Amino acid sequence: MQTPAAPIPSAQPLMDLVTGFWASKVLAVANKLNLFTDLCESGGMTVSEFSQRYNIQPRPAEMLLTACAALGLLEKRNDRYTNSQLSEHYLVRDNPLYFGGWIEMADRREYPAWMQLEKALRNNCPQTWDPNKQNSLFDAEDPELVHDFWEAMYALSITTAQKLLQVIDFSTTRYLLDVGGGGAAFDIVFCKRYPKLKSAVYDLPFVCELTRPKIDKAGLAKRIVLIEGNFFTDPYLPYGHEVILLSRILLDWNEDDCQMIIEKCHRALVPGGRLVICDQFVNDSKDGPVGAALMSLNMLIETWGRNYTGAEYGSWLKKAGFTRIETVQFDAPAANGAIIGYKSALSSMPIRYET
Numbered sequence: 001m002q003t004p005a006a007p008i009p010s011a012q013p014l015m016d017l018v019t020g021f022w023a024s025k026v027l028a029v030a031n032k033l034n035l036f037t038d039l040c041e042s043g044g045m046t047v048s049e050f051s052q053r054y055n056i057q058p059r060p061a062e063m064l065l066t067a068c069a070a071l072g073l074l075e076k077r078n079d080r081y082t083n084s085q086l087s088e089h090y091l092v093r094d095n096p097l098y099f100g101g102w103i104e105m106a107d108r109r110e111y112p113a114w115m116q117l118e119k120a121l122r123n124n125c126p127q128t129w130d131p132n133k134q135n136s137l138f139d140a141e142d143p144e145l146v147h148d149f150w151e152a153m154y155a156l157s158i159t160t161a162q163k164l165l166q167v168i169d170f171s172t173t174r175y176l177l178d179v180g181g182g183g184a185a186f187d188i189v190f191c192k193r194y195p196k197l198k199s200a201v202y203d204l205p206f207v208c209e210l211t212r213p214k215i216d217k218a219g220l221a222k223r224i225v226l227i228e229g230n231f232f233t234d235p236y237l238p239y240g241h242e243v244i245l246l247s248r249i250l251l252d253w254n255e256d257d258c259q260m261i262i263e264k265c266h267r268a269l270v271p272g273g274r275l276v277i278c279d280q281f282v283n284d285s286k287d288g289p290v291g292a293a294l295m296s297l298n299m300l301i302e303t304w305g306r307n308y309t310g311a312e313y314g315s316w317l318k319k320a321g322f323t324r325i326e327t328v329q330f331d332a333p334a335a336n337g338a339i340i341g342y343k344s345a346l347s348s349m350p351i352r353y354e355t
Contacts, residue, residue: 026073030073032104032107034093037091047065099333102152109149126302153185158188160278161190162189170193171194176199177237177241180202180231184218187199188220208226239267246275252303262317271346275343280307280334282308284310286309314339323342326342
């Protein structure tokens with residue numbers, strides 16, 4: 001008896017891949033128009049009201065609103081469009097979890113660079129900045145793009161910080177060091193949850209200056225300090241903290257740099273301290289997940305790094321001297337888990353560097 005032929009799969013997944021940028025551009029344009037904030041303030045708009053407010057003709061106005069509703073960004077009641085719960089939480093400016101900074105940066109900076117993906121693959125070289133003129137993507141450039149970049153990082157971090165608190169207990173932590181924590185999103189969220197926690201953000205001088213207003217606005221200037229530094233050129237990280245956080249830091253750098261940063265973190269932790277690496281981890285089998293794999297390619301566009309596997313991080317942590325390693329998983333826009341390295345309580349204590 002002849003085995004039935006396997007059914008031909010639908011081509012729809014290919015169509016979804018090819019047209020993925022359609023949806024992202026709809027979101028970017030709507031966000032740029034300030035649509036979601038305006039809808040929050042007005043309580044909704046008809047097509048005619050939208051057309052008049054933004055000086056857009058009725059035909060394209062209706063098409064954009066229809067697309068936003070189809071994508072779950074808006075809801076339609078009778079003839080009025082209003083924000084969906086998703087948009088109300090994340091796309092209204094000045095909301096604590098505002099995600100628009102990432103949308104703006106991706107549209108202005110990363111979308112054009114992704115159009116050069118083949119060039120990046122062939123040259124093994126970033127596309128959002130010029131390595132012949134800059135040492136890294138963090139070198140000074142167009143002030144507007146710098147602002148967009150750090151607002152984007154804050155948008156990603158503020159949502160991830162909420163998720164991290166659901167899987168890791170910091171209630172006994174008194175002092176936390178956020179290495180490369182520009183924007184202080186994690187520190188703000190953590191300090192609001194734990195009233196006795198004090199935190200330090202260690203980052204480049206210009207990043208500290210950009211971060212200061214975020215801390216002041218949160219009313220946490222007495223509990224979150226800024227330490228200017230560079231983990232490549234400084235021989236030591238500030239000592240005296242029970243937890244060191246590396247959130248979306250190591251994916252920017254190559255394997256040797258990652259090992260060096262982890263070793264400096266180990267030396268800087270107090271005995272019994274924890275290093276928390278929060279990021280998107282690629283499967284050890286290197287066949288997914290999709291978000292981590294695509295973000296890894298984004299690092300080809302942006303940096304000399306990539307998204308690493310849990311096994312790779314585990315080997316670096318062990319080599320640095322961490323005696324116990326744990327992994328926790330969660331779902332956030334730019335992270336899928338955290339790897340925690342524990343420093344032995346019997347470790348020798350280095351000289352304290354006051355913060």
